[in-house]
Amino acid sequence: MLKKIKMKENIEKFMKSAIDMSIESVNNNGGPFGAVIVKDGKIISKASNSVTLHNDPTAHAEVNAIRMASKKLNTFDLSACEIYTSCEPCPMCLGAIYWARIDKIFYANTKNDAKKVGFDDSFIYQEIGKNIDKRKIPTIQIMRDKAIVAFNNWTEKENKIEY
Amino acid sequence: MLKKIKMKENIEKFMKSAIDMSIESVNNNGGPFGAVIVKDGKIISKASNSVTLHNDPTAHAEVNAIRMASKKLNTFDLSACEIYTSCEPCPMCLGAIYWARIDKIFYANTKNDAKKVGFDDSFIYQEIGKNIDKRKIPTIQIMRDKAIVAFNNWTEKENKIEY
Numbered sequence: 001m002l003k004k005i006k007m008k009e010n011i012e013k014f015m016k017s018a019i020d021m022s023i024e025s026v027n028n029n030g031g032p033f034g035a036v037i038v039k040d041g042k043i044i045s046k047a048s049n050s051v052t053l054h055n056d057p058t059a060h061a062e063v064n065a066i067r068m069a070s071k072k073l074n075t076f077d078l079s080a081c082e083i084y085t086s087c088e089p090c091p092m093c094l095g096a097i098y099w100a101r102i103d104k105i106f107y108a109n110t111k112n113d114a115k116k117v118g119f120d121d122s123f124i125y126q127e128i129g130k131n132i133d134k135r136k137i138p139t140i141q142i143m144r145d146k147a148i149v150a151f152n153n154w155t156e157k158e159n160k161i162e163y
Numbered sequence: 164m165l166k167k168i169k170m171k172e173n174i175e176k177f178m179k180s181a182i183d184m185s186i187e188s189v190n191n192n193g194g195p196f197g198a199v200i201v202k203d204g205k206i207i208s209k210a211s212n213s214v215t216l217h218n219d220p221t222a223h224a225e226v227n228a229i230r231m232a233s234k235k236l237n238t239f240d241l242s243a244c245e246i247y248t249s250c251e252p253c254p255m256c257l258g259a260i261y262w263a264r265i266d267k268i269f270y271a272n273t274k275n276d277a278k279k280v281g282f283d284d285s286f287i288y289q290e291i292g293k294n295i296d297k298r299k300i301p302t303i304q305i306m307r308d309k310a311i312v313a314f315n316n317w318t319e320k321e322n323k324i325e326y
Contacts, residue, residue: 015306022313029324032317052324056230057239057263063221076220086310091291092258097300098287099255100220105302108310117314118325124261128254129292137260139268143178147249147271150185151280154195161192161215162281 014038014084015106021048021061022086029053032117035061035085037069037078037102044081045069061085062093066100076163078102087114090121091128099163177201177247178269184211184224185249192216195280198224198248200232200241200265207244208232224248225256229263239326241265250277253284254291262326 014036021034031049038044047064051057062085070076079101087109089097097105111121132139154160177199184197194212201207210227214220225248233239241263250272252260260268274284295302317323 011305016309019306019310019313022310023316026313026316026320026323031326032313034313051239051262051326055233055237055239057233057241057326058221058226058230058259060262067219067221070218070220074218076214076218078220086313088295088304090258090262091254092256092262094291095253095255095258095287096221098290099214099223099253102300105300107302107304108306109314110304110307113307113311113314117317124258125291127261128257128288132251137265137268139270141251141270141273142174143182143271144273144276146179147182147185148276150182150189150195150197150249151272151276153186153189154280157189160189163194163214163220 010041011084011106014043014082015086015108017043017046018061018084018086019108021046025049025061031061031119033061033085033087035065035083037065037081037083039069039073039078039081044072058092060090060093062089063096066096066102070100076100082106087111088121090114090119091124173204174247174269177206177245178249178271180206180209181224181247181249182271184209188212188224194224194282196224196248196250198228198246200228200244200246202232202236202241202244207235221255223253223256225252226259229259229265233263239263245269250274251284253277253282254287 018034018036025048033049045068050059082104084106088107181197181199188211196212208231213222245267247269251270251274
């Protein structure tokens with residue numbers, strides 16, 4: 001019972017840290033999002049959205065936190081880590097979380113809350129669910145016969161690092 | 164007519180460049196993916212997948228190329244750019260392409276080709292389409308009442324850089 005209370009306290013502490021990052025970020029002219037990555041009860045990385053600050057459209061809080069944690073732990077595999085994010089991840093960040101093999105996601109604001117303040121994650125969720133020919137961005141397949149060579153070489157390669 | 168032939172030649176030249184990056188990448192112990200970003204008929208950035216080389220699970224070819232192009236053009240807005248990628252973008256990369264407002268996507272290998280050589284983008288596509296409570300990664304909402312403060316502050320902030 002005590003252990004359970006302690007766990008709940010920790011979860012709230014980590015989320016508070018992500019939320020603090022999101023509030024600070026607004027003060028520092030970044031986007032209103034923060035994220036924290038935790039392993040074995042310790043914070044590994046904390047980040048906020050720096051898209052406009054660093055001219056990097058991929059620099060969402062979650063992506064930044066994943067990049068920092070991977071660097072710190074010296075691995076592309078963040079299994080056994082949890083992510084605490086002040087807002088439900090967008091498809092880019094959710095994809096990054098899956099590739100990083102993060103164990104658990106805690107979030108606070110929803111994608112609809114984000115939409116209301118001008119961040120249209122829901123639009124991208126809809127687009128990703130559509131067939132390629134129905135999406136807003138024209139997407140055209142060419143030259144598969146040439147590109148498949150890289151995949152064939154990959155298959156044949158010995159001692160490759162898979163992920 | 165001549166213009167059309169020229170356009171087709173250019174498209175094939177840019178895709179060849181992306182494919183060359185993917186083949187080189189396998190030789191250099193990176194993942195078998197390459198991407199090129201083009202604006203006004205000129206290559207702005209070229210990148211390959213460096214997930215294992217740089218211990219960065221977000222370092223897919225498309226994300227790397229977007230980050231490089233944004234840095235070079237000094238903007239988070241890559242509208243009027245095209246991306247040439249040796250493989251159909253995964254959800255993370257597709258999200259990044261939408262956030263970057265790229266105009267057009269050319270791709271060669273498909274997500275099913277990628278699956279066959281061990282990169283399970285299709286699994287992440289499936290997961291993203293599911294409701295939160297049906298996904299493989301446990302995803303829990305907490306503390307929205309605290310997190311919404313950042314969004315309220317954002318709404319009230321004057322002279323903010325929106326994107």
